[in-house]
Amino acid sequence: MKFRKKIAVAALATSALILTSVPAHAGSINGSGATFAQPLIDVCKVEFTKATGHTINYTAGGSGKGRTDFTNNLVDFAASDAVYTSGFPAHLEYAPVYAAPIAIFYNLPTVKEPINISAETLAQIFGGEITKWNDPRIIEENQNVTIKTPVYKTKKEVVTVGGKKVTKTVPVLDKNGNPTVLRTTSKTVNITLPNQAITVYYRTDSSGTSEQFGKFLQGANAGKNAGVWPKTASGTFANSTPNNIANSFNFQGASGSALVAAGVKGKIGGIGYGELSWATDNKLPVASIKNAAGEFVAPSAAGTSAFLxxxxxxxxxxxxxxxxxxxxxxxxxxxxxxxxVYPESAKKDPEKQKIVAEWHTYLLEQCPKKFPEKGYVALTGPLYDKAKAQIAKIK
Structure with missing residues (x-):
């Protein structure tokens, strides 16, 4: 009899544990937008569901599509790598929840180490002026030159992924969100580049990644090199190029980062741009880009933190x-x-708004830490504080 009572008590305790581990009102929210965000959202929304019981439905159609859907009240939230320049919705708050590098990936099987490209040369490639990989301007940055490369301080962090504790390596960031550069290494490189035509793959959809890439090409070439990328950045890449690329044999358009990366992977001599994870997942090498301090730096979370x-x-x-x-x-x-996200003034469904706030908090505080291999930056310092303040406006 006592044994039966013990079983009954254990069963009740187990039932109570199950009930308390699942939210009483698990719900779902819908979002759309950036393909830049897709690699992180795809893996982290699974973890969010395990932690909260809530479901995230996300369609990656590009930042422009996300902004349009948000303006038309078709989604509970959207993701974008660029802000509105027109068509502002009546109710809007921006919540910066993560950051990441835009990688320049390429397909050159005979080149066995990462190539180095300056902002000027990169603009000439994506503007259609440089059409061969052995162009003297690319050779100058890759043969018989000394390359300075920063080495960042890292640390090990234990996180829970898939219900298991795993150790991940992440950069050490200070209270202002800046990484620690332990040292700078120097190496003389002598990379032989092939006599191979360049095929540029670019986004045809309305893309925040394209807009931010265009801002870099214009901003980094300001001053004496302004002529290589004079137009204002646009979410439509072809609208910001200095030359008309519509009928250029060496330009191939694709909708979304996945198809850009796939195009480069399938074309020897191809080059494209997108969030670092698209290069990693497709086993494509990435270029080191010359920064304003004169260093050639590979895309990484730490380097992005330093820049931002x-x-x-x-x-x-x-x-x-x-x-x-x-x-x-x-x-x-x-x-x-x-x-x-929608603020309180939008008078949205309070239950869904609560999930939106929880999801963006999870994106901010958990997702980059759980999946550092995807290349996203866990925000710290003033940008983190601003993100928390923006999320608090969701009601």
Whole structure:
């Protein structure tokens, strides 16, 4: 009899544990937007569901599509790598929840070490002026030159992924969100580049990644090199190029980062741009980009943190980058990425708004730490504080 009572008590305790581990009102929210954010959202929304019981439905159709859906009240939130320049919705808050480098990936099987490209040369490649990989301007940056490379301080962190504790390596950031550069190494490189035509893959959809890449090409070439990329950045890449690329044989358009990366992977001589994870997942090498301090830096979370630390945080939560500021260790094609969310004045469903706030808090505080291999930056310092303040406006 006592044994039966013990079983009954154990069963009740187990039932109570199950009930308390699942939210009483698990719900779902819908979002759309940046393909830049997709690699992180795809893996982290699974963890969010395990932690909260809530479901995240996200369609990656590009930042422009996300902004349009948000304006038309078709989604509970959107993701965008660029802010509105027109068509502002009646109710909007930007929540910067993570950042990441925009990588320049390429397909050159005979080249066995990462190539180095300056902002000027990169603009000439993506503007259609440089059409061969053995162009003297690329050779000059890769043969018989000494390359300075920053080495960042890292640490080990234990996080829970898939219900298991795993150890991940992450950069050490100070209270202002800046990484620690332990040292700078020097190496003389002598890379032989092939007599191979360049095929440029670019985004045809309305893309925040394209807009931020265009801002870099214009901003980093300001002054004496302004002529190589004179137009204002646009979410439609072809609208910002200095030359008409519509009928250029060496330009191939694709919708979304996944197809850009796939195009480069399938074409020897191809080059494209996108969030670092698209290069990693497709086993494509990435270029080291010359920053304003004269260093060639590979895309990384630490380098992006260093670069964004030199920017200015706006009242609306967005960040304006400084492309000409000399910052040791900075990777200069980095961008903050934003959640577009409705504030209290929008009078949205309070239950869904609560999930939106929880999701963006999880994106900010958990996702980059759980998946550092995806290349996203866990925000710290003033940008983190601003993100928390913006999320608090969701009601």
């Amino acid at each position: 630390g030199g920017g200015t945080i706006q009242a609306n939560g967005s960040l304006v980058a400084d492309y000409v500021k000399a910052i040791t260790g900075a990777y200069s094609i980095g961008t903050a990425s934003y959640g577009l």
